[in-house]
Amino acid sequence: MNGPVIHLEVAPDLHLFVPHAHRAGSAELGTDGVSSLGHVVESLGIPLTEAGTLTVDGREVPRSHVPADGESVHVGPVPRPQQVPGAPLRFLLDVHLGTLARRMRLLGVDTAYESTDIGDPALAARSAAERRVLLSRDRGLLRRRELWAGGYVYSTRPEQQLRDVLERFAPELAPWTRCTACNGPLRPATKAQVADRLQAGTRDTYDVFAACGECGRAYWKGAHHEQLEAIVAEAVRFRAALS
Structure with a gap:
């Protein structure tokens, strides 16, 4: 040249x-x-x-x-925390970031996730239409001009990915308020309201429930709750330390 x-x-x-x-x-x-x-x-x-x-x-x-x-x-x-135009702060994750998506939803962060590969043009178009920050490890996807905003996910480990998102974008956390399956809002539910979604052992053992306002999935403090509590507690501590 x-x-x-x-x-x-x-x-x-x-x-x-x-x-x-x-x-x-x-x-x-x-x-x-x-x-x-x-x-x-x-x-x-x-x-x-x-x-x-x-x-x-x-x-x-x-x-x-x-x-x-x-x-x-x-x-x-990019400076951290990164200022993203518009509000509220919402995210869109590609098909390879399912674990990160579930953890972000666990923390109450508005996180859309495509569980199937819908293609780069469709992902970029959804980012623009819904004004969501697209997170991906695909550099080519992040180069698409129609993106609303985006961020590269630097680690392959979900725990480090989550810390990186919290440090870079500083989202507000509201743990236990979103469905980890569909991102819908959770609301308290009686046992009677979710009885048709429970196995007999669960009905006999637990009394406190929540249900998703969109997909209807029922939640309770089951066998994996301590593990989830640890993820939430660590994220909340980390986020607070950044403030």
Whole structure:
């Protein structure tokens, strides 16, 4: 490429997205003299959902800036907590993040989740239509222009994924208020109201229930409740420590 050559430095938090040649200090990068800095950043492999402040020769510039020859460019990470336009804060997770989706719902975070692969265009369109932050480990999906907002999920471990979401987006928590199966609101229910959804042993053992206002699923403090309590308690402590 015979266009302008810039001196590029990428923040360490973004190194996993770029080739090794751009991970240590400042590296020279040829550009075409026409493309925006945002396009240049994406061409390196960095989803714009993950790029924060862009500076040229020490001054902040918009993504539309067209780099000139000899400029020194620094690509910073998204600030945390990240401010997302619009309210309330809601999420959409792709098919690979089912465990994270259930844990977010457990904490009362409005979390839509596609249990089947509906395709990138449909996911991006739903993000835009419902104004939901799309979370994914698919970099290509996060590059789609129609996204409302998005975030890359850096870890493959659900517990670390949850901490990352809490740190990055700082959602308000309301544990035990959402259905982990469908995201609908939970409300108190009598045993009689959910009796047709209970096995005999459950009816004889438990007296306190809740039911989903959308799918009707019944909830009670069963065998796995202590494990769920631990997940909630840790998340609440972690979220409080960030405030």
